[in-house]
Amino acid sequence: MSRAEIVESADAAVAGIEDGSTVLVGGFGLAGMPFDLIDALIRQGAKDLTIVSNNAGNGDVGLAALLAAGRVRKVLCSFPRQADSWVFDDLYRAGKIELEVVPQGNLAERMRAAGAGIGAFYCPTAVGTPLAEGKEVREIDGRTYLLEYPIKGDYALIGAHVADTLGNLVYRKTARNFGPVMATAATTTIVQVEQVVEAGKLDPEAVVTPSIYVDRIVQVTARHYTVQGAR
Amino acid sequence: MSRAEIVESADAAVAGIEDGSTVLVGGFGLAGMPFDLIDALIRQGAKDLTIVSNNAGNGDVGLAALLAAGRVRKVLCSFPRQADSWVFDDLYRAGKIELEVVPQGNLAERMRAAGAGIGAFYCPTAVGTPLAEGKEVREIDGRTYLLEYPIKGDYALIGAHVADTLGNLVYRKTARNFGPVMATAATTTIVQVEQVVEAGKLDPEAVVTPSIYVDRIVQVTARHYTVQGAR
Amino acid sequence: MTTTSSAQASADHRLSMDELAAVIARDVPAGSFVNLGIGQPTKIADHLPADSGVVLHTENGMLNMGPKAEGNAIDPDLTNAGKVPVTELPGAAYFHHADSFAMMRGGHLDVCVLGAYQVAFDGDLANWTTGKPDDIPAVGGAMDLAIGAKDVYVMMTLFTRSGEPKLVPRCTYPLTGVGCVSRVYTDHGVFGLGPEGVRIRETYGIDAHELAQRLGIPPAQGTGGIHQQP
Amino acid sequence: MTTTSSAQASADHRLSMDELAAVIARDVPAGSFVNLGIGQPTKIADHLPADSGVVLHTENGMLNMGPKAEGNAIDPDLTNAGKVPVTELPGAAYFHHADSFAMMRGGHLDVCVLGAYQVAFDGDLANWTTGKPDDIPAVGGAMDLAIGAKDVYVMMTLFTRSGEPKLVPRCTYPLTGVGCVSRVYTDHGVFGLGPEGVRIRETYGIDAHELAQRLGIPPAQGTGGIHQQP
Numbered sequence: 001m002s003r004a005e006i007v008e009s010a011d012a013a014v015a016g017i018e019d020g021s022t023v024l025v026g027g028f029g030l031a032g033m034p035f036d037l038i039d040a041l042i043r044q045g046a047k048d049l050t051i052v053s054n055n056a057g058n059g060d061v062g063l064a065a066l067l068a069a070g071r072v073r074k075v076l077c078s079f080p081r082q083a084d085s086w087v088f089d090d091l092y093r094a095g096k097i098e099l100e101v102v103p104q105g106n107l108a109e110r111m112r113a114a115g116a117g118i119g120a121f122y123c124p125t126a127v128g129t130p131l132a133e134g135k136e137v138r139e140i141d142g143r144t145y146l147l148e149y150p151i152k153g154d155y156a157l158i159g160a161h162v163a164d165t166l167g168n169l170v171y172r173k174t175a176r177n178f179g180p181v182m183a184t185a186a187t188t189t190i191v192q193v194e195q196v197v198e199a200g201k202l203d204p205e206a207v208v209t210p211s212i213y214v215d216r217i218v219q220v221t222a223r224h225y226t227v228q229g230a231r
Numbered sequence: 232m233s234r235a236e237i238v239e240s241a242d243a244a245v246a247g248i249e250d251g252s253t254v255l256v257g258g259f260g261l262a263g264m265p266f267d268l269i270d271a272l273i274r275q276g277a278k279d280l281t282i283v284s285n286n287a288g289n290g291d292v293g294l295a296a297l298l299a300a301g302r303v304r305k306v307l308c309s310f311p312r313q314a315d316s317w318v319f320d321d322l323y324r325a326g327k328i329e330l331e332v333v334p335q336g337n338l339a340e341r342m343r344a345a346g347a348g349i350g351a352f353y354c355p356t357a358v359g360t361p362l363a364e365g366k367e368v369r370e371i372d373g374r375t376y377l378l379e380y381p382i383k384g385d386y387a388l389i390g391a392h393v394a395d396t397l398g399n400l401v402y403r404k405t406a407r408n409f410g411p412v413m414a415t416a417a418t419t420t421i422v423q424v425e426q427v428v429e430a431g432k433l434d435p436e437a438v439v440t441p442s443i444y445v446d447r448i449v450q451v452t453a454r455h456y457t458v459q460g461a462r
Numbered sequence: 463m464t465t466t467s468s469a470q471a472s473a474d475h476r477l478s479m480d481e482l483a484a485v486i487a488r489d490v491p492a493g494s495f496v497n498l499g500i501g502q503p504t505k506i507a508d509h510l511p512a513d514s515g516v517v518l519h520t521e522n523g524m525l526n527m528g529p530k531a532e533g534n535a536i537d538p539d540l541t542n543a544g545k546v547p548v549t550e551l552p553g554a555a556y557f558h559h560a561d562s563f564a565m566m567r568g569g570h571l572d573v574c575v576l577g578a579y580q581v582a583f584d585g586d587l588a589n590w591t592t593g594k595p596d597d598i599p600a601v602g603g604a605m606d607l608a609i610g611a612k613d614v615y616v617m618m619t620l621f622t623r624s625g626e627p628k629l630v631p632r633c634t635y636p637l638t639g640v641g642c643v644s645r646v647y648t649d650h651g652v653f654g655l656g657p658e659g660v661r662i663r664e665t666y667g668i669d670a671h672e673l674a675q676r677l678g679i680p681p682a683q684g685t686g687g688i689h690q691q692p
Numbered sequence: 693m694t695t696t697s698s699a700q701a702s703a704d705h706r707l708s709m710d711e712l713a714a715v716i717a718r719d720v721p722a723g724s725f726v727n728l729g730i731g732q733p734t735k736i737a738d739h740l741p742a743d744s745g746v747v748l749h750t751e752n753g754m755l756n757m758g759p760k761a762e763g764n765a766i767d768p769d770l771t772n773a774g775k776v777p778v779t780e781l782p783g784a785a786y787f788h789h790a791d792s793f794a795m796m797r798g799g800h801l802d803v804c805v806l807g808a809y810q811v812a813f814d815g816d817l818a819n820w821t822t823g824k825p826d827d828i829p830a831v832g833g834a835m836d837l838a839i840g841a842k843d844v845y846v847m848m849t850l851f852t853r854s855g856e857p858k859l860v861p862r863c864t865y866p867l868t869g870v871g872c873v874s875r876v877y878t879d880h881g882v883f884g885l886g887p888e889g890v891r892i893r894e895t896y897g898i899d900a901h902e903l904a905q906r907l908g909i910p911p912a913q914g915t916g917g918i919h920q921q922p
Contacts, residue, residue: 003493029775029790033769037485082775092828097742101829104751104794105836107904109347112790116340117567117610119353119376124829125797126835128816128870131815138287138350140380145350150235166517166526166553170436173786174752175769180788186569190479200552203783205401206437206790209587210525211517212495224768231731234723259522259559260545262538285559287544310602313545323598327905334598335521336563336606343560348797348840356567357605359586359640361593369912392737397747397756397783401819404556405537406521411558438785439558441755443725443800455538461545462501 004167004214006196007126010040013190013218014207017046017155024111024151024182026158029082029227032175033062034159034192041157047071052111052151054104055130055179056080056088058227061179067091074098076151078107083229103131106148108181114150115184115213124150156186163193163219164202167211176208189215190215194222235398235445237427241271244421245447248277250384255342255382255413256284256294257389260313260458263406264293265423266386267451272388278302283382284340284408285335287311287319289458298322307382309335327436330455336412339412345381346415346444354379387417391440394424394450395433397440407439414444421446425453476649476667479617484509484573485664486647487615490516494572497521497607503575503617517553519571521603523562524556543603562604566610574611576604578618578643580633583679585623585643585655587616588635601638608639620648620677627677629653629660696741706879706897709847714739715894716847716877720746724802726784727751728838729818730774733805733847747783751833753792756784773833794908798880800902802829804841806834808873810863813909815885817846818865820862838869850878850907856906859890 004101014037022040037166049072053088056075057064064087066072078091080088091097094128103109103125105193111120126132136147158179159174170224171179171193183189238244244266254272259266269388280303287306288295295318297303311319311330332354333341339421344352353376357363361406367378391425392403400409400422414420427450477485479502482542487509490496498504506530510516518527520542527542528549536547557565560628566573578589590604591597608614618628629646646653650672651665661677674681707715709732717739720726727749728734737759742745748757750772757772758779766777787795795801808819820834823829838844849859859876876883881895881903890909892900904911 003517014830030769031752031775042720081828081830081831082573089828093826099829103831103835104789104833105797105840108789108793109349110799112564113352115568115570116564117355117569118340119355119371119374121344121352122350122784124348124350124839129835129867130821131831131835140350143350152909164553168553168555171786172436173767173770173780174750174754176786177752178789181790184570186442186563192796198552202553203437203558204526204554205439206434206548206687207557208436209566210555212519212525212565224772226766226768226777230771231705236613236749260541262522262541262545284803310600310633312598312600320598324596330599332601334601335559335603336567336607336610339559339563340567343794346800347794348796348799354567354611358609360605362601362605379846395783399783399785402556404537404540404550405520405524407556408523409559409560412560415794415800426740430784435756435780435784435786438787441787441795442753442783457536457538457547457752458545461541 004211004217006165006217007171009150010036010192010220011043011220013037013216013230014040014044017041018045019046020048021046021154022052023048024153024186025154026182027062028054028174028177030225032159032179034157034224035062035191036187037157037190038062038066042066042069042071049074050071050074052076052153054078054107055082057083058082058154060087060223061225069206072097074100076100076102078102078104084135084227101131108178110148110151111181111185114152115181118150120147120149126141133193135224151185153182153186154188156182156189158182158189158191160191160193161195162195162216163191164197164199166199167214167217168202168207169209170202170206171208181208182210188215189213191217191222193217194218213215213218232351235442235448237396237448241423241449241451242274244268244447245271245275248272248275248334250254250266250277251279252277252385253281254388255384255417256282257382257402257410257413258293258409259285259286260404260407261289261293263390263408263410265302265388266293266454267423268388268421269297273297273300275304279304281305281307283307283384285309285338286313287316289313289315290456290458291318291394303328305329305331307331307333309333309338313458315458316322318442332362337345339409341382342416345383346412347382348391353377380417384413384417385419387413387420389413389420389422391422393426393428393433393446394422395428395430397430398445398448399433399435400440400445401433402439411440415439417448420444423451426450463690468629473666476651480505480650482647485652487552488613490573492516495519495570496525496573497574497611499576501577503577504544506575521562523557524554525557526551527650561607566606569610569612571611573613574607575615575617576607578616578628580630580691581616581636581643581646582629583631583655583660585641585642586633587638590638593636593637604638608642613644614642615645615647616643617647629677631678644671664665703896710735711880712847712877716845720803722746724750725800725803727801727841729804729806729837733807734774736805750902751796751823751837753787753789754784756781776813793889795834796836799840799842801841803843804837804903805845805847806837808846808858809865810858810860811846811873811876812863813861815871815883817868817873818863820868820883821866823866824844834868843874844872845877846873847877850880852910859907861908
């Protein structure tokens, strides 16, 4: 049933992702980005995707490669424009991709709300700014808030450090970033990890993503990149 | 400034708690209850307190002792009535204490909202029940929600397992319960731990409550009790 | 009205709560994530096959909870939601209350089994207070659980000691949740609840016709009218 | 109008960004929890005294971040919010993005230092987009930081390359946050912002009178009228 499945390949992990899906993609820049799952998704061929991720791709790998392959209709992210976001920049300037800019904390909290069954929440971020346009405003206890709605994914593709055979996950340093939140917010959560261990090998006090949020796991050799031009 | 202070005694830890304060008290039943801090609070003498806790005391120890000392005006909790809640039961039936019953998850989420700067949130719990009375109702995407507001504490008294000298905390098993949430929701968070270790001794991946949420720490020998008549 | 063909099985006697726990355990899907409410539902754990892969959630902050702790294994820091000392299984995970209830409210649990004072034909649940003036109200996680699993099962005796049905056209006790129960397991039979109404799935020591009559289930619901629309 | 007595210090030359970083480092309270924005503000870390006990937060999920990583210490899994590889100090803690931004939004950080295009006398901040048609909008955590610390400091040059003031009566660039900045650190001087308006705290290579005039700070604000009401 909902028990996590450990699959043999990244291709098996992304099987069945439909055209038009909303896919939450983990990573902050390139830290924590699930490169192998994204490459498999490119091979798999799903198109017309809506991608929710903090950035809109760096360099020519990961999310940038998915964008370059022409599979993405729309990106919801907090920070598309970076020194090495040339793939997105060109698509955007050519009018080939839609962009919705969401403040970073709202991106995280709206996905958390989706995972936590919260219908909407009043948030102080972006009040009085252009990103408040069209949003419901309410004053509560003397402070002004905007009403924010959940962001739910059909799929989440995330990278973690170690999984146990039940699907419990731990991450590594700041590569943790959006993974745990996205895992809760998607109907189907697909994870690439560097290692799978027997249930009981992870410290139950240190599990970050409990197994209930994980659907498919694939073990791959980690690839790491740093963002070009980061400052 | 806001760096956590390690104090010598539970009495020093609870110094300055004012009459009329709202105090969040950790623990689920007796697991995770900060017995020494509560005993010190009884000695300290603050009265007319509003207590936010999952239960309203078990047996004659911890929160039950504080209630018995006549210091509590009102209790917000999810589950006051238990086999061993005789102290609360008597006070309540004698009209000597106010009670606000809050569903357990709303208690946790409302404190989380206080800690996370969320002004209010739409929650599906308790829709159509007597606990929905007086609450704002809204339909979002075909589901009905109630508007819930944050619960903020002036103080939180919680129990944890180990602290480091910066104030990072880890807990033990299900004694974790409300501690991490309450630590975020109070102006001043006071923690009793079984052990204080040097900064660097806790695994940074396994810290549950980061030091920023902790104001005062006291090391005490753990006392453990089980709830009478639990089923 | 005759025994509906949708009834999967039946017993010639009213079930004990232990037998009923075994029936429910059989229906819990292998590998699912399950919360067993305080009281009778905790018995279900004893009847889950060892290889079921069912992972138990306890709302006080744990997944993969093991059986009740005995003797030296008792650890006051490790209890279930009923505050009974329990154990931990390999692959367990601990989390705080806000995370635990986010897990429930977010609809991630597959099944939750609760006790009840009353369940209505349309799935309304009453299980937290009798509403009597001298009853100290205490809700705990009942309302969160009622709305917080993909399927909410109720485990209860079908009749009160004085013989009043607890599966009723409309709850008279204060509600815990609205339209949230999908299945009702009782000593006299198992009922599926849904938009089409009540469907008798199994009976124990009573035939479906008599059961429907005693409960006042409309003929169009308890009978063939239902299983013609699978 | 003369140099206000509220000015704590001054220098005879316009400060370099490095000197300015040192000034800010001096003002960060010992033991406080601080977020240093991407770009110039990260320099402040280099000037914090070793015994300051200041704990640095990075919004991508860490407390007690250490200096930039060099050589073998570079770990692609450990970066700051600017995606630069950094290090971890003893007593660090990692957390996910929702927890990290809850920490900010909940007002738990003592100080956050940000760069800016413009700051208004009333504390409005503009630092995320020029609003030009060809500018791809990108906000990152700027709006969350703007409303997410007890004190928001801005670190910037006081004038654009073409000599336009960036501390202005009213922002013309799109806003990041409303009335959120409490202090502005610039190469020409330090300004306190509050309900009473702008207060010149220090000047560098320019006197307060001339500075107030160039910026159009109303006399009732930049001068003695303020420090008479401490």
